Amino acid sequence: MGSFRLGGMTLGSLFKKPETLLYPLEEKPAPAGLKGHIVNDVDRCILCGICARVCPAGALAVDKKARTWAIDPFRCVQCASCVAACPKDCLSMDPSATPVAAKRFEVVREVPEQPKEAAAA
Template sequence: MGSFNLAKMTLRSLVSKPATVRYPYEKRDLERLFPQMRGHVVNDIDVCILCGMCQRACPVGAITVDRKAGDWTIDPYRCVQCASCTHECPKNCLSMDVHCTEPATELSVFTMHKDMPAKPAAGAKAAGGAAAKPKRELTPEQQARVEAARKAAAAKKAAKAAQEASE
């Protein structure tokens, strides 16, 4: 009976397609075969706010976020595809792709750059930029009170300085 099963298995393997593929040249349809497979991390940089939560959640430190420079960097050869970063992302801009990292002869990191909007300088706000508050106009009475208060404060400061100098 054992030889019959062996002959049956041998004949089946001779006429059926092989179970393996020639990987670099042929690729399997992984999305259909393994829908829950975790490949490499994909970031939608337009949605990303560069908060750094993915960097803190990564157990191996494969992700680095530089908010000031606007850079999001991942080392795909250090990543262990645990998907911790995707669970912690507040904007859900990180996802796990089905396809694994492509083989390479040299190790490299992948950096994405986000153009951050420039913040106006403090001088630009005071110079009358769009974000600056409009200057409040004072009535002549209010202006006289402000000038009197300034003169009184200056006289008080001068008297205090003269008293300290005489001691």
């Protein structure tokens, strides 16, 4: 009886779409709500540093003088505190997975000068 069932399952699987994906050629779509990683729309960033102050992991560094915003993705615990605290709503959680890395790195973004009226809004 068991071998009949096994044979049926084997035959059935020949005509079904495989459960596996041809990774890395095919990628699984990110499930809804996946936090992924932080991205900064630097065109709206005013370098206020609030995100770095609220980050519990010390993953963010804001340098007003050098006009840079940086994140250490290896420290980030994806809590989204910085996203909630940013007064300019320029931070968001990108649901896509970050590429695999063999060495630690930091993402450094240069922040352009904001027009006066945009920075004040």
